[in-house]
């Protein structure tokens with residue numbers, strides 16, 4: 001396989017991307033108070049006036065922040081600034097039991113209060129790998145995951161400009177799960193050995209989605225909600241067969257009619273009568289289900305495959321069949337996740353067979369190439 005490896009030369013377009021700080025959205029809930037603490041204390045500063053430390057908050061160890069419409073209350077004291085730094089005096093901040101590194105911002109955007117962690121991108125990636133990769137797996141696999149996560153981050157960072165948002169990426173599985181600091185040495189090595197490297201298409205970082213196990217789905221045939229003209233590298237024509245021997249390649253979930261009815265009832269605002277039958281209403285060429293029709297004693301209705309995936313813990317993907325026989329409903333499926341991009345269990349098997357992480361990435365993201373962020377150009381983003 002041929003690689004095109006380019007060192008990114010600073011341009012106007014990429015200048016803010018080089019060795020950058022990333023702004024990660026940690027909290028956006030408005031109702032629950034945020035509980036923030038630091039061993040040596042914190043300072044709350046007005047971001048528009050660095051010298052202004054809000055009185056009564058300097059060097060306190062714990063802050064309880066309540067959000068109102070146009071202001072916040074910090075330990076009960078009203079503060080009207082819409083952009084504030086929280087500086088932990090020992091560098092670490094604990095938020096609702098999880099500890100984070102870097103700097104922190106409170107920002108008011110689109111009628112919402114946001115809590116944001118500002119952190120070096122490579123440190124962020126190191127943290128993200130703890131939850132997005134498989135600690136303990138071979139280094140070569142985790143190097144591939146590190147590059148995929150970095151590419152995904154840079155894609156979201158550029159997209160955040162279009163959204164005109166104060167943050168770049170969310171800390172949930174809507175983007176990438178991020179739960180703060182850890183000390184896994186192997187993951188540190190995976191990040192260090194791929195420092196700054198990302199996958200590109202048309203000179204831009206790619207949306208490097210990945211899931212746990214693809215189940216052999218050929219992604220080019222997926223038509224459900226995907227616009228492959230924008231992300232052609234996710235339309236893989238060649239099936240991954242490398243995950244075939246794993247538990248998640250094929251799965252089965254069984255429910256009694258009563259169990260199934262009770263779970264479906266949780267998502268409906270009308271009474272679900274005893275279920276008489278279930279059929280797949282619509283699926284695409286890749287075999288991914290779009291809708292399921294449920295027939296009851298009195299009526300019928302449809303639920304989406306996404307709802308099925310959210311409602312039923314045993315339904316691990318969108319590629320499944322359903323059968324009701326007597327009092328038992330059996331759902332047989334393939335894969336775990338959304339079936340797009342890299343297949344993690346497949347990648348692990350490929351490493352076992354001797355593939356390099358670069359070969360693996362180019363298999364799962366066809367027609368992409370590697371680029372690298374220019375080093376030694378740290379910039380403050382805020």
Ligand SMILES: [Zn+2]
Nearest residue numbers: 240243343346
């Ligand atoms: Zn696979």
